[in-house]
Amino acid sequence: MMKKLLFMFPAIFFALNVHAQDTQYQYLSGKDKDHMVTWDFMVNTGMKSGVWSKIGVPSNWEQQGFGSYNYYKDTQNPEETGQYKYKFNVSKSNAGKAVFIVFEAAMTDAEVKINGKLAGPIHQGGFYTFQYNITSLLNFEGENLLEVRVSKQSADPSVNRAERKADFWLFGGIFRPVYLKILPKAHLDRIAIDAKANGGFSLDAFTENAPVGSFLKARVQKLNGxxxxxxxxxxxxxxENATNLKGWFKDVKLWSPESxxxxxxxxxxxxxxxxxxxxIKQKFGFRTAELRAHDGFYVNNKKIIFKGVNRHSEWPESGRALSKTLNIEDVKLIKEMNMNAVRMSHYPPDPSFLDACDSLGLFVIDELTGWQAKYDTEVGTKLVKELVTRDVNHPSIVIWANGNEGGFNYDLDHLYAKYDNQSRLVIHPWEKFNGTDTKHYPDYNYVVNSALYGKDVFFPTEFMHGLHDGGHGAGLDDFWSAMMKHPYAAGGFLWSFADEGxxxxxxxxxxxxxxxxxPDGILGPHREKEGSFYTIKEIWSPVQITLKNLPVNFDGKIPVENQYFFTNLNQCRFEWRLAKLPAPGANSQATTTASGKLTGIGLMPGDRGLLSLPLPASWKFNDVLYLTAFDPYNKEIFTWSWPIKTPTAPVTTGVAAKSKIQVSETNKTLSLNVDGIVYNFDKKTGYIQGVTNKKSEISISGGPALAGVKCELKEFKNYASGDDYIVEPVYNNEAKFKVKWIFSSGKDVKLDYEYSGQGEADFMGITFNYPEENITGMKWAGNGPYRVWKNRLKGTKFGVWDSDFNNTITGESWKYPEFKGYYSDVYWVTIKNKQSPFTVYTTNKGTFFQMLKPLKAAGATNNNTTPPFPDGDLGFLDAISPIGTKFQSAEKLGPQSQKNMQLNYTWNKGSLWFDFN
Structure with a gap:
């Protein structure tokens, strides 16, 4: 036993000695917004100013109750400055080592003192990691005082132009962690890795105080060691120069968002x-990223398409101070939309966000700040170095962006390659530059023309501006189809990920x-999902299924296309399910009658094939077929749904015996009593003007009116037809609007209608009025749970949905799904209200239902994101309106965004059944 202990002792000592040579970190702040450390603080103006108090670090001081809020420009208290103090100790054992203080970010100018002495030059630039060697300033025998003076406005005017006059929130404070980095006097300062798809490995190592003749060794490992x-x-x-280490590794697994x-x-x-x-230890990935002029963007020798989004680093309660958990969740949400890329708009993010992009898989455009104005060369040179040297080893980063929308300092472009031994592409977002066309907010015609005549690799770094409920999913289907016709297509980036609330x-x-x-996000400030979230998820699904309706002779075969770039579809799996849906009055859920699982079929990227579902012979007796695709990591890609049956008339109301219909009439009104329910009509307009059942009055009125068309009553016909009673208003109008109500004892009321028209129309169909203040919700069979627009029909699922009333304005309130709006392929709908709920059944497949009219957003400066609606409150429509974006009206967004067009007079016919019981 003694021999064994003596034998083990040198190994234990060696292990401890090796560990002691690793970089040590001593945090002075907390590590994120959820784990702050209290420092002393005073701000000179604004909230709680002029008095020393306490503040949590890291944080933006506004979100701790100090100072002033500013968006776009520092108009309120531009001279705002915060002073921090914090006392700390450094172990005596670190005497003789090199100690650096690191600030991961402080906005905007930061003056740092240790024990009353400047640590170095004032740092300028609010989004960058900077450090000072403070070894000579430290007291290793006792307490040390850290003092930091942070000014929102920089002493450098170009920093203010680039950062403090920008279209985003302008915060102040030390909003990322602060820590000591403790190293041996001779140490590795940083490394830059170039690990290529062919296994080639090159590492540039930069050392401090290492004498000539020292050795550098590099050992590549899997993450398990x-x-x-x-x-x-x-x-x-x-x-003076970096030391280069080269090697070559066989059979490496390559990095991509898919793997x-x-x-x-x-x-x-x-x-x-x-x-x-x-x-030191550094994660990396083997991958090659390159632009091929007049061709496309290639990763690992595969032409790829960016399906991306722009993302601000922000959370409502903490500003730009985030956490590792939140950053990971954001990456997961981006990938949930079937995106593979993210652009850092308009500044470098937290390191943990890039770590998550590396480990979970997203392409990244990392960006130097410069929102329509550039840094001067002197300060910009320093910030490019800080940006690239911090982030150079992330395999997720495939492009650098030198500013945004005119904020380009051309004298800085060459510096990226100075610090990046991969020589990644540098772009100017919004500009044709370096073989790329990254045009912001092109309209549909620009995309079409670019596909025909463009000479550069095309990927707009901002498009489909998502103000309120416009853009994003609305119009994306057409844009994406046109973009994919570009011979040099490389995808694009939506604006933006989440509302900056x-x-x-x-x-x-x-x-x-x-x-x-x-309010430009696909998600709300707290990551509430808008309807476009699911539209994007379907359009950008790497498994493409375009079957709209089940054919009459459906044999279980579904066409499928593999739109992955590196993944064979046999790595995925599928699940199918047949279900019966509950009736309108039932409280039950959908019932699964049969289901099954399938392994993916062998389809290489870009290939098409047929997925065969082994459906039972009784499949036609169900209401809906669902199909879900799962990726190689068992994450849902998308769930498609197909109604199996067409909408039909309801079953009878269950009245035991027929009763005679009672009719009463005055000069102004017609009243019918059918099975104890009274229906009132206005003989001047021909419209129904109210219904009363045994429980309550039901204030339905004003219909059926022809949506968007004024119709003058020519004749009000009403007559008995056998045991039935007919109400048939006759209108004098070009649309030839015809209406016939059929009342039958023991049955729901039937309404037949037809109309014709020619030319353009925002919407087509019929409407009724019902007081909004009475409506409490609705339940329906159809696509849901989100509303749709003419140019955003994808992303919903067929089923039975139940929604309570809300008055949500997308991007200004966040109770989603929004209640008011258009709904697609509705089979029946129950209007829940304070009087008595009633149900309307449709018999035409493809019927849109209009539930009230959404309010116009208070912040809307035009009508682009306020589509037209019929005057009525409840509509049963054959066509609906599209929605535009902040910068473009709907007609600029492609074919699906045009007004509805009937070239010739065409009859539109439909039937509705009303159950007022």
Whole structure:
């Protein structure tokens, strides 16, 4: 036993010694918004100003109750400055080592003092990681005082132009972590890795105080520590230049968003005798990213398409101070929409967000700040270095963006390659530059013309502006089809991921989205999902199924296309399900009658084939067929649905015996009593003017009116027809609007209608009035749960849905799904109300239902995102209106966004059944 202990002791000592050579970190702040550390603080103006208080770090001080809020420009208290103090100790054991203080970000100018002495030059630029060597300033025998003075406005006017006059919230404070980085005097400062798809590996190592003759070694490993290939090494021959280590590794697994395979490299610095001095560990991925002029963007020698979104780093309660958990959740939400890319708009994000993009799989455009104005060359040179050296080893980053929308300093472009040994593409978002066309907010015709005549690789870095409920999913189907016809297509990036809402502490926590400046998201400020979330999910699904309706002779075969770039469809799986839906009055849920699982079929990227569902012979007796695709990681790609039956008339009301219909009439009204329910008609308009059942009056009125067309009553016909009674208003109008009510004892009321028209129309169909203040909700069989627009029909699912009334205005309130609007392929709908619920059945497949009219957003400066609606409250329509974007009216967004057109007079016929019991 003693021999065994003596044998183990050197190994234990060696392990401890090796560990001691790793970089040590001592946090002075908390690690994120949820784990802050309290510092002393005073702000000179605004909320709680002029008095020393306490603040949590990291944070934006506005969200801690200090200072002033500003969006776009520092108009309120531009001289606002915060002073921080914090006392800390450094272990005596670290004397003789190099100690750096690191700020991951502080906006905007930061002056740092240690024990009353400046740590270095004032740092300018609010989104970048910076550090100072403070070894000589520290007291290793006792307490140290850290003082930081942070000014919102920079002393450099170009920083203010680039950062503080920008279309986003302008916060203040130390909003990312602060820590000490403790290293040996001789140490590895940083490394830059170029690991290519062919297994080629190149590493540039930058050292400090390492003498010539020292050795550098690099050991590539899997993340579990298993060694890969052989160790590579090189002797340091220059203390001024990087030392390069090269190797080649066989059979490596490549990194891509579809398979985000990661490795790690352990880099060791040893003296001439082989004694370990310092070591670091860095994750990376083998992948090659390149632009091929007049062709496209290639990753791992495959032409890829960016399906991306722009993302601000923001949370309502904490501003730009985030957390690892939140960053991971955002990446998951982006991938849930079947996106594969994200653009950092308009500044570098938290390191943990990029870590999540690496590990979960997203392409990244990493961006230097410069919103329509650029940094001067002197300060920009420093910030490019800070940006690239921090982020260079992330395999997710495939492009650098040098500013945004004119905020380009051309003198900085060459600097990216100076610090990036991969020489990744540098773009100017919005500009034709470096072989790319990244035009912002092109209309549909621009895309079509670019596909015909464009000479550059095309990927708009902002398009489909998502103000309120416009853009994003609305119009995307047409845009995407046109973009994919471009011979040099590389996809595009939607604007934007989430509404930039901030809870204002100076307004009792009220959410502020700055009118129409900030509610541009696919998600709300707290990541509430808009309807476009699911539209994008379907359009950008890597498994494409375009079957709209089940054919009459459906044999279970469904056409499928593989739109992955690296994944064979046999790595995916599918589940199908047949279900029967509950009747209108039932409280039950859909009932699954049969289901099954399928392995994916062998289809290479770009190939098409048939997926065969082994449906039972009785499949036609069900109401709906669902099909779900799952990716290789068992995440849902999308669920498609197909109604099996067409809408039909309801069953009888259940009245035991027929009763005679009672008719009473005055000069103004006609009243019918059918099975105890009274129906009233206005003889001047021909419209129904109210119904009374045994429970209550039901205030339905004003219909059926022909949507968007004024019709003058020519004759009010009403007569008995056998045991039935007919009400048949006759109208004098060009649309030839015909209406016939059929009342039968023991049955629901039937309404037959028809109309014809020619030319353009915003909508087509019939409407009724019903008081909005009485409506409490609705239940329906059809597509849901989200409303639709003419140019956003994808993303819903057929089923029975139940929704309570809300008055949500997309992007200004966030109770989703929105209640008011158009709904597609509705078979029946129950109007829940304070009087007596009633149900209307449709018999035409493809019927749209209009539930009231959404309010216009308070921040809307035009009608682009306020589509036209009929005058009525409840509509049964054959055609509905599209929606536009912040910058473009609907007609600029492609074929699906045009008004409805009938070239010749065409009859539109329909029937509705009303159950007022």
């Amino acid at each position: 298993e060694n890969v290939g052989t160790e590579i090494s090189s002797k340091i021959t220059s203390v 985000p395979n990661l490795y790690q490299v352990v880099v060791s610095l040893s003296d001439a005798n082989g004694k370990l001095i310092h070591r 901030v809870t204002r502490l100076d307004r009792n926590g009220k959410m502020d989205i700055q009118g129409n400046a900030a």
